[in-house]
Amino acid sequence: MIQHGYELDFSKQTFGVILYGAPGIGKTTLALSDGNNGGDTLLIDLEHGIGRTNPVHRMNANVLSASTYEEVLNDLNTPEAFAAKTIVIDTAGSLVDYLKDWAMRTKSDAKTKTGAFNGLKGFGYVKSELESFVNRIKTVMNKNVIFIFHCDEKADKDGNPIQRLRCEGSFRNTVWTGIDFGAYIQMLGNKRYACFTPEDEFFAKGCHGIEGHVEIPNLKNDVPNDFLAKLFDTARKNMQAENDGVAEQMQIYRGAVEAAKDMVEGVTDADTANACMKALLSLNHALTSKKEASKMLNDKCKTLGLAFSKAEGAYVAGDAK
Amino acid sequence: MKTRITKTLLDSWAYTFDCYEGGEEDAMNDFLKTLNREPIEENEAIANGKAFENLVWDIAQGHEVPPGKWNEGARKVAEIVKGGQWQVHVDTDLQIGDRTFWLHGFCDVVKAGVIYDIKFKAKSFGSLDLYGSYRGHSQHSAYLRCLPEAYEFVYLVSDGEDLYTEAYNRHTCRPIEEIISDFMNWLESKPELLKIYEEKWVCDG
Numbered sequence: 314m315i316q317h318g319y320e321l322d323f324s325k326q327t328f329g330v331i332l333y334g335a336p337g338i339g340k341t342t343l344a345l346s347d348g349n350n351g352g353d354t355l356l357i358d359l360e361h362g363i364g365r366t367n368p369v370h371r372m373n374a375n376v377l378s379a380s381t382y383e384e385v386l387n388d389l390n391t392p393e394a395f396a397a398k399t400i401v402i403d404t405a406g407s408l409v410d411y412l413k414d415w416a417m418r419t420k421s422d423a424k425t426k427t428g429a430f431n432g433l434k435g436f437g438y439v440k441s442e443l444e445s446f447v448n449r450i451k452t453v454m455n456k457n458v459i460f461i462f463h464c465d466e467k468a469d470k471d472g473n474p475i476q477r478l479r480c481e482g483s484f485r486n487t488v489w490t491g492i493d494f495g496a497y498i499q500m501l502g503n504k505r506y507a508c509f510t511p512e513d514e515f516f517a518k519g520c521h522g523i524e525g526h527v528e529i530p531n532l533k534n535d536v537p538n539d540f541l542a543k544l545f546d547t548a549r550k551n552m553q554a555e556n557d558g559v560a561e562q563m564q565i566y567r568g569a570v571e572a573a574k575d576m577v578e579g580v581t582d583a584d585t586a587n588a589c590m591k592a593l594l595s596l597n598h599a600l601t602s603k604k605e606a607s608k609m610l611n612d613k614c615k616t617l618g619l620a621f622s623k624a625e626g627a628y629v630a631g632d633a634k
Numbered sequence: 635m636k637t638r639i640t641k642t643l644l645d646s647w648a649y650t651f652d653c654y655e656g657g658e659e660d661a662m663n664d665f666l667k668t669l670n671r672e673p674i675e676e677n678e679a680i681a682n683g684k685a686f687e688n689l690v691w692d693i694a695q696g697h698e699v700p701p702g703k704w705n706e707g708a709r710k711v712a713e714i715v716k717g718g719q720w721q722v723h724v725d726t727d728l729q730i731g732d733r734t735f736w737l738h739g740f741c742d743v744v745k746a747g748v749i750y751d752i753k754f755k756a757k758s759f760g761s762l763d764l765y766g767s768y769r770g771h772s773q774h775s776a777y778l779r780c781l782p783e784a785y786e787f788v789y790l791v792s793d794g795e796d797l798y799t800e801a802y803n804r805h806t807c808r809p810i811e812e813i814i815s816d817f818m819n820w821l822e823s824k825p826e827l828l829k830i831y832e833e834k835w836v837c838d839g
Contacts, residue, residue: 436760440796470655483759483796490799510806516766524805566746600747601783608719608744 321560323552327398327455328545329491331518332507333462333478334498339505342366343498343529344401344459345374347541355397357385359407370538374401382408382415382442389449399457399541400450405488406462406480408446412439413481436482443484447491457545460488464497469513476515493520493548498529505529507540522551565599572596573606577613586614586628636727636734636837639814643668643835644772647817652770669827671834679756686754686792687742691720704794711752711790711797718745724780730811733818736837737810741777749777749784753791764791764798774802775810 332340341362348354354374356363363376375393379385385408388394402408413430416423416438423435450458463479476497478485489495495518496507506526509519519525529540573593580586593606611621619628646661646668653661667674674680686708692699693712699705725738743750751773755762768774774787787807791798821828 432760470652477763478765481760483793486759486762486764486798487796489765490797511766511769516769518801519806563746600785601744601781604722604724604781604783605719605744608722 321556323549323556326545326549326552327451327457328493328548329451330457330459330541331462331478331488331492331495332459332498333464333476333496335464338498338500339529340461340498341401341403342370342532342538343507343540344403344461345371346538347399347457347459347545348373352393352396354399354401355394356401356403357408358403359385359411360404362403367532367534369534370532379411382411385411386446389454395454397456399459400454401459401461403461404463404479405460405484406478409439409443409481409484412442415442439482440484451491457541459541460492464515474514489516489518492518494518494523494544496527501526505531521548521555523548562599565597566602569596569598569602570605573602573609577606577609580610580613580617582617583619583628583630586610586617586619590628635832636736637832637835638837639728639735639737639817639835641739641771641773641776644776644813644817647820648770648772648813666827669830669834682756683754686794687752690715690752694718704792707792707794707796711792714788714790715743715745715750715752718743718750724777726780728779728811728814730814730818735814737776737780737814739773739776739780741781744781744784747783747785749774749781749787751777751787751789753789755791755793757793759793759796759798765800768800768802772810772813775807775813778802778804778807779810 330344332344334340341356345354345356345366351373352375355377356371356374357377357379359379361378363371375397377385377388377394379388394400413423413435416435417430420435420438423431423438425431447458450456462485464476465479466474467477469475478488480488494509495516496509497515497517498505498507499515500506506528508515508526509517510524510526511517523544527544530536532538573596576589576592580589589610590607593603593610596602596606598606614620614628619630621627622629646665650658650661650665686704689699689702689704689708690711693705693708694716699708720743722741722744723738724741725736728735728737741749742752755764768789774789778784778787785803787802789800791800821831
C-alpha cells in the first residue's frame with residue numbers, strides 16, 4: 314500500500330528506547346510500563362533480575378528466561394512473543410554476552426586456541442547476529458523495543474563524571490542510530506527523572522516533543538506503572554501533529570526541487586542562467602529548497618564556465634573575479 | 635570592521651581545552667596555525683575522510699564503484715544523503731556586542747531541511763565511545779544559524795562498515811553567539827592573538 318505523506322497515521326507507531334542508569338534506580342520497572350493488559354510486554358530477562366521488581370508492577374508482563382541465545386530465539390517464535398506490544402531486553406550488555414557465548418559454540422574461528430573469545434572474528438559474528446535480531450523485533454515483528462543498559466561512571470579529562478553504557482563492542486554506539494528515545498535515569502533530590510536531552514555528564518536522545526527531564530512517578534501499589542505508555546501516546550500525538558504540519562511543506566519542497574531540476578537542465582549560457590536564477594526565486598519554496606535550487610544552478614554554471622559576478626548580480630562568462 | 639569566523643577556528647580553539655592529556659602543546663600549535671590561516675597539511679585522517687566522502691558521493695550518484703573495504707559503510711551513508719545537494723555554502727552576518735562577524739562554512743549535504751555532515755573514523759566503533767562526542771562541536775550550532783530553513787543537523791559517522799548518527803536541532807544545541815562570545819572573551823585577554831585575529835580574519839571590503 315502506498316500512502317501520501319499527509320495520509321500517514323501514527324496512532325500505532327512503535328518506538329525504540331534506551332534506558333540506562335545506576336543499579337537499583339528502577340530501569341526494569343520503568344521498562345515494563347508500556348501496557349496495562351496481561352502480555353502487553355515481553356521481558357527478555359537475561360540477568361534474572363525480574364525478582365527485584367515489585368510484583369504488582371510486573372504482573373502484566375510475560376518473562377522470557379533463557380540460558381542460551383538459541384533459547385531466546387526459539388521463545389521469540391511463540392504466540393506470547395507475537396502478542397506482545399513491547400519487547401524489553403534486560404540488559405543489552407548481557408545480550409552481547411549471550412551472543413559471545415553463541416559465537417564461541419557455533420563458529421569455530423570465534424574462539425582462540427586457548428579457548429578464549431577471539432574478539433577480532435567473534436565480534437563480527439556478534440554484530441551481524443545482533444543486527445538481525447534487533448531488525449526482526451523492530452521491523453518484522455513491529456514491536457516497541459526497549460534496551461536496558463547498566464552504566465559505568467567514568468571521568469572526563471577534567472575529572473568530571475560521565476556516564477557510559479556498559480556494553481562490549483560497537484553496539485553501544487550503533488544502538489543510538491535506530492532508536493527514538495534514549496534516557497538517562499537519575500535521582501535529583503528525592504525525585505527520579507528520565508532525562509532525554511544530552512548534558513555534559515550523559516548522552517541522551519529525545520524527539521517528537523519528548524525532551525528534557527521528565528519526572529518518573531513514585532510508584533505505590535495503587536499507582537499504575539504506565540510511564541512509557543503515556544510517553545508513547547504523547548509522542549504519537551506529537552508525530553501526527555508534526556506530520557500534518559510538515560506534510561504541506563514537504564509537498565511544496567518536492568515540487569520546488571523537481572521544478573528547479575527541470576529549469577536548471579535548460580541552462581546553456583549566461584542569458585539562460587540569469588533567466589533561470591530569476592525563475593528559481595519565483596518558485597514557491599519550503600524547507601531548504603531555495604538553497605538547494607541555487608546550488609543546482611551554481612553547479613550547472615560551473616560546468617558551463619560561468620561564474621556569478623557579485624558586482625553585476627548575474628552570471629557571466631569566465632572568471633567573475 | 636567585520637571579521638570572518640568559522641567552525642574550524644572555533645573548534646581548534648575549543649580543542650585546546652578538551653584535548654587528550656599531554657596533547658595541550660600540539661593543540662595550541664594547531665590552533666595558532668588556524669588563527670594564522672596557515673594551510674593545514676593533509677594527513678592520513680584527512681585523506682581517509684576525503685576518500686570516504688568521495689565514495690559516498692559516487693554511490694549516491696548511482697555510479698558503479700569497485701569492491702572496497704569501506705563500501706558497506708559508504709552505502710549506508712549514501713542511502714541517507716542521495717538526492718541532496720553537496721558542499722553547500724552557508725553564511726550569515728552576526729552582531730555580537732560591538733563586533734560584526736561573517737559566519738560561514740560548507741555543509742557536506744543539504745536535503746529537505748536537514749544538514750548532514752559526513753565523518754569517517756579509521757578506528758572500529760567497537761573501540762570507541764562515540765555517543766555525545768559531537769555535542770561540544772560548534773559546527774551544528776554554526777550551520778543551523780546560517781541556514782534558518784534547516785530544522786536539523788545530523789552527523790553521519792562511519793568506520794567504513796557501521797553507521798553512527800548524532801542529531802541536533804535548535805533546542806539541543808548551544809547558540810553560536812554564546813560560543814563566539816566565549817572565544818572573543820578569551821581572545822581579548824590575549825592581545826597578541828587578538829591582533830592576529832583582527833588582521834588575518836578581517837573581511838575584504
